Amino acid sequence: LLSEERIVEAALKLAGEAGRLENVSMRALAQDLGLPVMTIYNYVANKEALYELVINHVLRQVRIPLPEEGSWEERLRQLERDSRRAVNRCPGVSFDRRGGGAAEATRLADGAMSILASAGFDSTAAALAFATLFTFLLGQIELDATDLAELSATDIEEVTRETQLSRDEVFEFGLDAVIEGLKAMLPQRRSAAGSPRRPSSP
């Protein structure tokens, strides 16, 4: 009996061993499942579809924080943290452009957008803010996947090593900075409602 679940499970295991999901071959995947290679193609159209299956599985575990779970800043922080953890928990997977079309990625994007809307960003500003958060997360996950002292000289790796900074600390600092920056981009809101719009000073 073969299922998508078993395929994903095997793919994740092999991705961990191979370092990268991209260099797990369909042949190796089939062998691990004890199946002829072509049988897998009854479940996934091609290797690209396998990537999507995996990234959907990974992101499905991420929950969108509810409005009552904290301020918009805290909810965004939690969403970003949770997304990073979910991806990093599965070594070898990263969601670059291939993850874009995944249904679960869309769900998380919607969640982030609605949190931003609740913060007072209009749809244009929310799109910009979302792109910033997404972009930061993408880069951070890429950085997390870069292990050991591959980066030489005065690169991040060296500095963070000699200053004893963990990856989590690096992430938290960056996340704080990004959210702080987004807060500054928020059109001036007054605690009193109905404040008239004033032109922003350059």
Next chain:
Amino acid sequence: LLSEERIVEAALKLAGEAGRLENVSMRALAQDLGLPVMTIYNYVANKEALYELVINHVLRQVRIPLPEEGSWEERLRQLERDSRRAVNRCPGVSFDRRGGGAAEATRLADGAMSILASAGFDSTAAALAFATLFTFLLGQIELDATDLAELSATDIEEVTRETQLSRDEVFEFGLDAVIEGLKAMLPQRRSAAGSPRRPSSP
């Protein structure tokens, strides 16, 4: 006559056609140069070394802004902008973990670190700030490489399309936000020199 320069030139051309440097084969590269495949291996040890050659070539064009060219914020902005432009000018190249060890990447990292130092970040804070900027740039370049409406539904692509936001605008907004956020992280500095250190309030 064969040189590193000619190899890089051909690789860049083919990367543009293939969409990604990673799927330019050594065989195709050799054919484009009118050479036997194995001759290339006299100049690059393996394909990984080819990536490094290319990324070094691309980043070499990026200049570190001099201290007199503006405030630290403006110099950082310029460095990030320039780096992004250099990479995006060569379609198919992206500097993920493979670019990490490249000498030119180190040069740019050093440049960013020294700008951050001049802004008043101590070495720990500078490392954290650099990681944030680097991470943002990495993700942004990845996003730039994701073309067309591959991203579905309420993803960035749709929102930015319907709100008519260009990729440059998305980048500039994010960059402003990140730098604004970093400024907020800067330990309080007074315009007068020698101000005594005060404990930061939580």
Next chain:
DNA sequence: ACCTGAACACCGTTCAAGT
């Protein structure tokens, strides 16, 4: 109709044979 073995058109790289 479903499943899948063999085959096709590729890879990066090794290695030994040529000069």
Next chain:
DNA sequence: ACCTGAACACCGTTCAAGT
């Protein structure tokens, strides 16, 4: 000593032969 053709050990996927 240098250069490189042939060969090796892989790929993802097509397709037609089997049931």
